[in-house]
Amino acid sequence: MEIQLAATLIHWYSREKRILPWRESRNPYSVWLSEIILQQTRVAQGTPYFNNFIKKFPTIRDLANASEQEVLKLWEGLGYYSRARNLLAAARQVSDEYGGNFPSTYKELLKLKGIGPYTAAAIASICFDERVPVIDGNVFRLIARIFGITADISQAPSRKEFEVAAQKILPIEAPGDFNQAMMEFGALVCKPFNPDCQRCELSSFCYAFKENAQHLLPVKRKKIKAQERVLNYHVFTHKELVCMNKRAKGDIWQGLWDFFLDERSDSNYFAHEYKGEVKAVYGPISHKLTHQNLNVWFHQIEIANLTKFQELANKLELTIFSIHELVTLPKSKLIVNYLTRVKF
Known part of the structure; x- marks a missing residue:
């Protein structure tokens, strides 16, 4: 079953895979960059960011030599x-400790800042043919449905059960292609809601399809309800x-620029205090x-006197910029959205 499933999946991938810029080569820098960008980010949104990073920083040494403000600015909105x-x-680690060359094993890759088991497995298998399974959200879902695994994927101990199942079907040859096929199949066919079971080429292997349990798998504990907050x-x-x-x-938002944040919703206090x-x-x-x-509320307060304005900035430890300089500063999406709506 494992051999046939793997062969079917790789054949599907060779026909149906999306043409994406980081798939043009097995360059570990490109693969790593794409994987970091695509964490918590959809492919359509992440692709322009990938292209911008590659254009500005063509090699990992170029990225290593960048300032934090440059990187945050390019990341703005993600x-x-x-x-x-x-x-x-991590770019500086690779440049300083590995001579600008990515480590080639899963264990060594885990030593890099911000690289966890998923990203290390992706780079090791895709770029260096190491036989290690990649487990992301798409793969969790696909494996849970194929094998009927009911372990809660939000619980860390469950990961081992999924790794064992993934390792069973991972081929010796081209493990990177297989891992990409698993992720792609989960993204395009075995989707979280309304999976396309009618055109699924793996349905004959699938526990969930046979038991009509697609909507029950994978098992995941409900998210904690988000806290409501008001900011001024x-x-x-x-x-x-x-x-x-x-x-x-x-x-x-460390390193990003915003405005003075205060619990007070009464902007008249500052207007009165600084005329x-x-x-x-x-x-x-x-x-x-x-x-x-x-x-979030934004209170725009014009201080008429320059001396008072500078006094306010010093007291609140703020930095004064020309409004024309704001475009150069890295900012959160919240601040960017506000600035697109207002005129000073």
């Missing part, structure tokens, strides 16, 4: 910004100048994070 910081850290940004301006805040270490005027209040703008639903 979210989960720790991926960008880890990307830069205070946007201090003086003519064509604006105060910006650089997010601190340990923050999900300014509340020009506009925008909101609420809805912004969803993994565990939080943000409802």
